[in-house]
Amino acid sequence: MRRVIAAVAALAMLALTGAAPAPATAGKSNPAADLKAFQDYFKTSFPKVPFDDFVNGPYAVNKGMRAQWEQIMQFPPYDFELADGKKLFETKFANGKSYGDCFPDKGIGIAQTYPHFDAKTGQVVTLVDAINACRVTNGEAKLDVSKGPMAEIAAYMVSTSHGKRFDVTIPDDPRALAAYEAGKQFFYSRRGQLNFSCASCHVQSAGKRLRGDIIAPALGLVAAFPIYRDAWGNIGTLGRRFVECNAQVRAVAFKPDSTIYHDLEYFLTYMDNGLPVTGPGTRP
């Protein structure tokens, strides 16, 4: 009887004070709080991994893979494409201008601020987008956003930011927050016949084996892009990897430069804020 009375009293108190638990969906978007929770989770899950080392993905959490990677990096497999990217970046367009003319600081050491939100267009702009926009502005055709010259140019630009810390901003603009939330929702939503979300692998199974691979933690996941993947045999962009990941869980992928992938990149890169840029990188 006492328990019943206590329960009734508690319910009455809740009703009077309106202190019912808030649903998970309630509340304004709070990227800063998300960032802290996200990074704290991985710091706690992998206490022996130094914060900056998360940019090395699976090599940060598995000694065997790290040893192999260190051997591979004696002669990085992306070196030739990186050199090609530098050449392409420095080659002038038909109108005499170059990529450097489209970016602050001539495009050197700026990759850590991408993606960013463009208040004029209301869109998230990735580095790949900015490179293509530069080409269009100067009368050149757009490049394939997955691989080839685009990945090479992006790799060179990213390499000039090597060691600089990611500093992606999410302005207090409803459109920017909506893009960030869309990326966050995509990251945590299960899709495809295998019923996997990005988080299923890179949060809940981070550091575990998936056949012969070690799954990279979500923290630092995008810090090494563009990457040379052994599975590709060449260098590719983050959009290319998103397409591949979705196909692997048997979901129909979006276009590599689709809005939803831009939003996902916005969310994930923001989660890497404070980590050093390490791209281009190499992965199995």
Added chain:
Amino acid sequence: MKGSEIMRRRVASGAVAAPLPSALLCLVLGLGLACGFAGAARAAGTQAGYDAAIKAAEAAEHQAGLTHDQWTPTVEALKAAHAAAAAKDFAKATELAQHAEALAQLSIAQAQSEQTAWHSAVLR
């Protein structure tokens, strides 16, 4: 003790499942036969049956597209259904179209569920 009495006691104790009453047995057998006939009819396959099945499958896949959650096996099943129909194998084509529709319905259910379920996975 008679065999029937032993059985009655074992059923009562839960050691074995009760035998089906004859009416229920007839019903089960009847349904089984009906299903068998239906399967045979489906296996025969007609253009009209295929047309209805592929229309339903494509409508479901279109709906899945609106939820931004389409599955690659659905696309493959639709493609295979069209190929089988082109080869005039309407039994196989109908079966593949029905499979595609089932997959599309599952992807829609997944998308609808994830509209709220994803919140529970967010790191806090």
